[in-house]
Amino acid sequence: MFDYIEKQITARLNELGWPIGQIQLSRPKKIENGDCASNIAMALAKELKRAPLEIARELMDGMVLDSGVVEKYEIVNPGFINFFQSADYLTAQLKNILKLREDFGKNASGEGQTAQVEFVSANPTGPLTVGHGRQTVLGDTLANILTWSGYDVTREYYFNNAGRQMKLLGESLKARYLELKGDTILLPDGGYEGEYLIDIARDLQQEQPDLNSETDVELFKSFAEKSIFSIIKSSLERIGVKHDVFYNERSLYETGKIDEVLSILSDKGLLYKKDGATWFKTSDLGTEQDRVLVKSSGEPTYRLPDIAYHREKIFRGFDLVVDVFGADHIDAYPDVLFALKVMGLKHDHIKVVIHQFVTLLRSGEVVKMSTRKANFVTLDELIDEVGADVVRYFYVMRSASSHLNFDLDLAKRQTEENPVFYLQYAHARIFSIFRRAKERGLEADAENADLSLLNEELTVALINETLGFPEVIEHCRRTLEIHPLPTYLYGLATALHKFYSEHKVIDTENVELSRARLALLEAVQIILKNGLSILGINAPEQM
RNA sequence: GCGCCCGUAGCUCAGUUGGAUAGAGCGCUUGCCUCCGGAGCAAGAGGCCACAGGUUCGAAUCCUGUCGGGCGUACCA
Numbered sequence: 001m002f003d004y005i006e007k008q009i010t011a012r013l014n015e016l017g018w019p020i021g022q023i024q025l026s027r028p029k030k031i032e033n034g035d036c037a038s039n040i041a042m043a044l045a046k047e048l049k050r051a052p053l054e055i056a057r058e059l060m061d062g063m064v065l066d067s068g069v070v071e072k073y074e075i076v077n078p079g080f081i082n083f084f085q086s087a088d089y090l091t092a093q094l095k096n097i098l099k100l101r102e103d104f105g106k107n108a109s110g111e112g113q114t115a116q117v118e119f120v121s122a123n124p125t126g127p128l129t130v131g132h133g134r135q136t137v138l139g140d141t142l143a144n145i146l147t148w149s150g151y152d153v154t155r156e157y158y159f160n161n162a163g164r165q166m167k168l169l170g171e172s173l174k175a176r177y178l179e180l181k182g183d184t185i186l187l188p189d190g191g192y193e194g195e196y197l198i199d200i201a202r203d204l205q206q207e208q209p210d211l212n213s214e215t216d217v218e219l220f221k222s223f224a225e226k227s228i229f230s231i232i233k234s235s236l237e238r239i240g241v242k243h244d245v246f247y248n249e250r251s252l253y254e255t256g257k258i259d260e261v262l263s264i265l266s267d268k269g270l271l272y273k274k275d276g277a278t279w280f281k282t283s284d285l286g287t288e289q290d291r292v293l294v295k296s297s298g299e300p301t302y303r304l305p306d307i308a309y310h311r312e313k314i315f316r317g318f319d320l321v322v323d324v325f326g327a328d329h330i331d332a333y334p335d336v337l338f339a340l341k342v343m344g345l346k347h348d349h350i351k352v353v354i355h356q357f358v359t360l361l362r363s364g365e366v367v368k369m370s371t372r373k374a375n376f377v378t379l380d381e382l383i384d385e386v387g388a389d390v391v392r393y394f395y396v397m398r399s400a401s402s403h404l405n406f407d408l409d410l411a412k413r414q415t416e417e418n419p420v421f422y423l424q425y426a427h428a429r430i431f432s433i434f435r436r437a438k439e440r441g442l443e444a445d446a447e448n449a450d451l452s453l454l455n456e457e458l459t460v461a462l463i464n465e466t467l468g469f470p471e472v473i474e475h476c477r478r479t480l481e482i483h484p485l486p487t488y489l490y491g492l493a494t495a496l497h498k499f500y501s502e503h504k505v506i507d508t509e510n511v512e513l514s515r516a517r518l519a520l521l522e523a524v525q526i527i528l529k530n531g532l533s534i535l536g537i538n539a540p541e542q543m
Numbered sequence: 544g545c546g547c548c549c550g551u552a553g554c555u556c557a558g559u560u561g562g563a564u565a566g567a568g569c570g571c572u573u574g575c576c577u578c579c580g581g582a583g584c585a586a587g588a589g590g591c592c593a594c595a596g597g598u599u600c601g602a603a604u605c606c607u608g609u610c611g612g613g614c615g616u617a618c619c620a
Contacts, residue, residue: 024560039562042600052600078600080563123620165620190619277618288545288616295618302620327614330547356548357614398556401548403613405555410569417582419568425582436579475559487557490567501575501584543582 034082041079052079091451097523098446110151113319117143121158124228133379137395139324140241144534149477160249170221176201200227240536257308307339321350355400361407386411393420426493430525431541444518453516465495489531
């Protein structure tokens with residue numbers, strides 16, 4: 001309907017020889033203002049130097065509107081043109097949902113294009129924490145949205161299993177291992193204190209009981225990496241996330257990509273040596289201080305492989321690249337983009353989604369989290385407490401750019417009045433009605449149902465609500481924000497519950513009306529299921 | 544100091560590219576089960592959209608400044 005009206009207005013503007021700017025159509029909040037509103041008359045008022053109402057009248061006079069789509073229109077103060085959709089249009093849309101079913105909501109905006117979403121990317125130094133969890137769910141859900149928009153999506157996990165931190169990890173495990181053998185060995189300075197390393201040390205002892213203080217730390221390091229990665233992958237699996245590619249930073253060294261970047265930047269005159277380190281002139285970018293790319297020890301900082309990695313992403317030819325980072329990485333990406341730019345690479349298609357921190361509250365107290373210290377809460381523990389569905393929903397129900405307060409006590413208590421259950425209940429409730437209808441010999445049958453019977457206020461409101469689904473998906477894709485989806489689904493569930501309270505669906509005295517209402521419920525059920533599947537949440541048929 | 548994010552009901556948060564009388568959940572007050580699942584619905588109270596200017600037909604939304612909170616500002620990742 002929006003497309004149709006936009007087309008008609010454009011045609012009419014051409015006819016009148018008026019300027020065609022951006023035609024903004026919106027869905028009015030109040031039903032008395034119709035189903036689609038245009039502000040075009042007000043927008044043109046200045047340019048045409050005429051009153052908006054007058055412009056609206058001239059525009060609309062002589063406009064031909066298909067009565068199968070638009071039933072009527074009104075021109076109201078201060079110059080809105082409000083369009084009211086026809087009942088035929090509404091029922092046609094409903095039929096469309098029932099025809100498309102699990103494809104309803106998909107669009108072709110990314111058709112034939114590839115997208116890569118990089119998320120999690122935690123180095124294997126410890127289990128995933130509550131903080132990683134947000135990124136995990138955000139990234140996976142974004143990937144789902146892109147899939148629904150037609151993209152061929154690659155989910156990627158970038159990691160580094162070399163360098164100082166991993167060495168510290170190996171040393172920490174070695175200390176724990178020797179500790180189990182009765183030695184009193186202190187953890188290395190800045191080492192990893194988490195209890196998970198004690199468990200891993202125990203496993204190692206089982207497998208290889210004869211290691212000692214002479215054993216090369218490399219052995220401990222690689223055992224720790226293997227063990228922790230398996231813990232991480234199991235967490236990801238529990239929450240329904242599966243990466244297509246695990247990209248090892250080391251490969252960038254082995255294939256010489258790191259050196260290539262250094263030599264290109266050097267040729268551009270953007271590198272210089274100081275105090276034994278190699279510096280990158282980022283001051284052109286506006287940073288106060290230049291950044292170190294290679295430490296005086298000869299080891300690169302994280303920035304250098306990050307640049308090389310993103311250069312590879314460009315070479316790999318993705319049409320869209322999405323990086324999901326936590327707010328603590330906010331300073332890294334401008335450097336990377338700057339480096340790509342000076343290397344003459346186009347990077348407009350690289351989008352960065354930054355999410356703010358998760359504050360975890362337990363018994364009203366803020367739990368500070370640090371992987372190296374022992375006092376963190378893992379994603380696994382969170383899933384144990386509230387379940388994967390609740391975890392996934394809570395992580396995406398808020399805007400990524402807002403801080404997320406995750407109150408564990410509340411999340412547990414909310415097993416009774418949780419928005420997740422509200423949505424799942426709506427879905428289950430529909431199935432319950434279907435089961436009961438079947439007992440009475442009634443089934444949803446859109447082909448033969450007389451959908452024009454669906455004309456009561458709450459019923460029309462519910463149908464209208466269903467039509468918004470594709471718009472929400474499209475909006476999520478465009479903005480790379482996903483919280484509008486849970487918000488939308490919640491509203492749909494509310495519209496359903498309201499409809500349910502007002503109208504009895506199964507009425508053996510009125511089979512025609514029952515059929516039509518069952519068809520409507522089926523449409524709602526399809527959308528709930530589609531929406532929940534994008535969120536990675538179960539849509540139960542009974543609870 | 545500088546950069547990014549946030550500031551909307553008692554609390555947690557929505558509010559599509561600027562639109563019409565700013566919304567929801569929780570909590571509080573009060574109704575609705577002989578009836579398809581009450582994990583629900585209805586009604587009520589609760590607001591100077593942090594503050595001050597500006598842009599315009601029109602601002603919670605855009606611009607500037609101020610105040611408050613978070614994150615960063617490493618030869619850690």
